[in-house]
Amino acid sequence: MSETLSRDLLDLTAGELAEAVCDRKVSALELADQAIARIEARDGPLNAVVVRDFDRAREAAKAVDAAVARGERRPLMGVPMTVKESHDVAGLPSTWGFEPFKDYVAPVDGVAVRRLKAAGAVVLGKTNVPVMLSDFQSVNPIYGRTNNPWDPARTPGGSSGGSAAALAAGMSALEFGSDIGGSIRVPAAFCGVFGHKPSYGLIPSRGHAPGGMAGAPPPLAVVGPLARSAADLRLALDVTAGPDEPESKGYRLDLPEARHDRLGDYRVLIVDTLPGVALDSEIKAALHGLAANLEKLGATVARHSDLLPDPAKAREVFMGLLNTAMSRRQPGAPPPIDAHQWMDLQDGQLAIRRQWGELFRSFDVVLAPTIGTTAFPHVTEPDPAKRRLTIDGQETGYFDQLAWPGIPLVANLPATATPMGFSKAGLPISVQVIGAYLEDRTTIGFAGLIERQFGGFRAPPPL
Numbered sequence: 001m002s003e004t005l006s007r008d009l010l011d012l013t014a015g016e017l018a019e020a021v022c023d024r025k026v027s028a029l030e031l032a033d034q035a036i037a038r039i040e041a042r043d044g045p046l047n048a049v050v051v052r053d054f055d056r057a058r059e060a061a062k063a064v065d066a067a068v069a070r071g072e073r074r075p076l077m078g079v080p081m082t083v084k085e086s087h088d089v090a091g092l093p094s095t096w097g098f099e100p101f102k103d104y105v106a107p108v109d110g111v112a113v114r115r116l117k118a119a120g121a122v123v124l125g126k127t128n129v130p131v132m133l134s135d136f137q138s139v140n141p142i143y144g145r146t147n148n149p150w151d152p153a154r155t156p157g158g159s160s161g162g163s164a165a166a167l168a169a170g171m172s173a174l175e176f177g178s179d180i181g182g183s184i185r186v187p188a189a190f191c192g193v194f195g196h197k198p199s200y201g202l203i204p205s206r207g208h209a210p211g212g213m214a215g216a217p218p219p220l221a222v223v224g225p226l227a228r229s230a231a232d233l234r235l236a237l238d239v240t241a242g243p244d245e246p247e248s249k250g251y252r253l254d255l256p257e258a259r260h261d262r263l264g265d266y267r268v269l270i271v272d273t274l275p276g277v278a279l280d281s282e283i284k285a286a287l288h289g290l291a292a293n294l295e296k297l298g299a300t301v302a303r304h305s306d307l308l309p310d311p312a313k314a315r316e317v318f319m320g321l322l323n324t325a326m327s328r329r330q331p332g333a334p335p336p337i338d339a340h341q342w343m344d345l346q347d348g349q350l351a352i353r354r355q356w357g358e359l360f361r362s363f364d365v366v367l368a369p370t371i372g373t374t375a376f377p378h379v380t381e382p383d384p385a386k387r388r389l390t391i392d393g394q395e396t397g398y399f400d401q402l403a404w405p406g407i408p409l410v411a412n413l414p415a416t417a418t419p420m421g422f423s424k425a426g427l428p429i430s431v432q433v434i435g436a437y438l439e440d441r442t443t444i445g446f447a448g449l450i451e452r453q454f455g456g457f458r459a460p461p462p463l
Contacts, residue, residue, distance in 0.1 A: 010034055011459065014079045014174040014232040021068060021078035028064035028078030032122050035080035039124065039171045045152050045463045048165040049172070050143040051092055051126035059120045069122075074120035075239050079176040084163050085126040085143070086133055087113050087223070088207040097131045097140025101211045110207015112176060112223050119239040125177065127162030132210065134326060135178045136186055136401070137161050137379065145378065148190060149460040150427055154375040157187030163226050164191035168460055174232055176240075178208055180221040181322055182371060182405025185417035185432055188226055190375035192419045192428030193457055194447060195226040196233045197405075198231065198414035199438045202253075203237070204244035205428075218325040219349075220318075220409050228457040230448035231415065237440060255438060258445030261317050263453060266297030266446065268361070271368040274304075274311050277403040278391040279372040283291045286420050286429045287369060293454065307359040308354045309411075315403050317348040318410035322402070349410060353437070356411045360436035365446050367431055370417045371404050374427040377427055407434060414440040418447040419456050 009017075009026065020026045038056050043049050064078045087093050088106035095101040109117065117123065128146040138444045139145035148156040149169040156165040160177030164187035167175050175186045189197030204223060205217050219416025225236035242253040259268055270291050272284055285295070291301050324337060324345070327363040337345075359366075373391050379398070381387045387398035407417040416433045423429055433450075435443040450456075 007175065010038060010173065011170055013229045014076060014081070014227065015235050017079050017173055018075060018077040021064065022073045024068065025389055028061035028068070028122060029058060031078055031080050032061040032124065033441075035124055035171065035173070037288055042169050045147060046149055046165050046169060047144055047146050048127050048156070048162040048169065049125050050128045050162060051085060053089070053092060053123065053125045056091070057124045058124050060117070063373055064122060074118075075235055076116065076174070077120035079121045079173050080122050080162070080174070081116070081118075082124050082127050082166050082172040083113060083175065084160050084209075085129045085176060086208055087126070088212070089113055089123060089126065092126060094212070095142050096133060096210045097129045098210065099141050099143055102142050104211050106207075106212065108207070111204040113207060115240045116149045116176065116236070121174065124138060124172065127160070127166050129162060130158045132182060133159035133178065133180070135159065136398070148375050149463065150192065152463060154377050154427070155190060157190035157375065159183040160187045160195070160226060164188050164193055164195070167191065167193045167226055170459060174236060175226040176223065176236065177226055178205075178221065178223045180218070180325065181402050181409070183413060183431075184224055184226060185370045187404050188417040189370040189428065189430030192430075192460070193226055193228055194230055194233050194419065195417040195439070196224050196237065196444060197408065197415045198222050198224045198237065198440055199414045200243065202438065202440065203240045206244055219321050230416070230418070230444050230451050230456070232442065233341060233447070234444045237444065247412070251450060255441055258442045259439070261445070263294055263446075263449045266294070266364045267300045267362065267367045268294055268302070269305050269308070269363045270301060270303045271308065271366055271407065274315070274403050276299055276387075277400055278279070278394065278396040279369055280321075280374060280391050282423045283369050283372065283374070283429050287367060289432055290420060290431060290450070290454070291368065297336050297453070302363070305359065305363070307355070307362060309355040313348070314352050314410050315406060317345055317352060318404070318406040320345045321349065321410065322406070340453055353411045356413060357436065364435070365443060366434040368407055368434060369404050370430040370432040372401050374425070374429060393438055405432070408432070411437070413437055414443045416443040416447040420450075420454075421459070
């Protein structure tokens with residue numbers, strides 16, 4: 001890329017862009033054209049925006065401008081965005097990076113995509129994923145490999161890796177991903193952006209299924225936003241959250257506001273150790289540096305609590321649920337567990353959820369590493385069981401790192417990945433803010449306070 005990633009109109013937040021369109025300071029079509037030009041100029045070394053829908057995006061932008069002329073105002077008016085390839089967008093492929101689905105074209109928009117468009121967003125295209133969304137990298141035989149904008153020799157994360165890379169590189173003002181094993185938060189961490197894993201069931205997942213196979217929502221799995229600011233996470237959450245049909249006939253969403261509006265009023269628990277799970281010393285130092293700064297601002301910070309569910313038991317339940325959900329319909333998967341074993345896992349999950357409920361009577365948020373390493377070099381070993389990561393000079397199991405993003409997943413809790421500085425090698429570091437069930441505005445709000453106090457997203461240098 002010859003241009004620098006300097007702050008200009010497209011580097012504003014999604015909320016600021018929508019306001020500019022509504023106030024007629026810029027047209028939606030102008031924004032779309034500028035975003036398309038950025039993708040064409042910047043995506044070559046990244047390979048993040050793998051499905052491009054520019055002609056229809058321009059037509060959608062013209063429709064937004066016509067609506068503005070009629071006096072309409074919507075939360076995402078004219079915001080140029082991309083969505084993860086696994087989300088159904090009518091008329092576009094939705095392959096999940098899986099060759100047997102390479103010819104599948106979604107007939108209709110998924111619920112979340114439909115709500116984003118109704119809020120005025122202009123969808124430019126779709127971003128890359130690993131095969132069946134099952135990796136900390138984003139590479140597949142259909143679209144190839146996506147690279148990290150901070151260092152193309154490293155992964156942007158997975159499975160929303162293309163999402164985070166496109167955001168960080170300034171090619172998209174907002175993104176929408178999914179998370180069953182850290183797939184929103186890990187890419188956000190590796191690329192230095194914000195990512196929110198909503199409370200389970202808060203945003204309908206209809207329209208996010210491989211090959212259009214509609215069915216019951218899988219356990220743990222959620223869909224949610226990635227952004228370059230915490231405020232944009234809330235904006236996207238507000239326009240996509242709420243019950244789907246037929247529940248929407250009788251249910252209405254009424255999320256509580258954030259518990260506090262000052263960092264000094266928060267009661268914070270720090271989690272920096274999981275049995276048998278590695279953590280990079282620089283990430284640990286950044287977490288404790290944040291804790292110390294919070295204490296200086298008056299926050300109550302604890303570094304241990306007996307209220308925390310047993311991490312070994314929680315990990316056992318999480319991996320049981322995850323492996324069962326991920327192996328469904330997978331060729332060559334291990335034999336499924338029986339119905340009674342599944343019910344035992346559900347009982348274990350409920351017990352853990354109740355323990356977390358008690359914990360959040362004494363604490364407002366829990367801070368933990370989003371993942372135990374910064375973005376690592378591309379791993380080409382085809383057998384996942386043989387893959388290894390090197391963390392602080394020690395080899396560790398590749399998928400052992402699922403334990404960090406799994407902390408809130410097993411209990412269906414909201415968690416917001418938040419940029420927290422850089423390593424000595426210049427790679428982004430992240431912390432996840434975990435909150436009580438359906439208190440998504442607390443974790444996003446806390447992330448926003450950290451952003452304002454200590455700095456948030458920073459654009460990578462040009463490649």
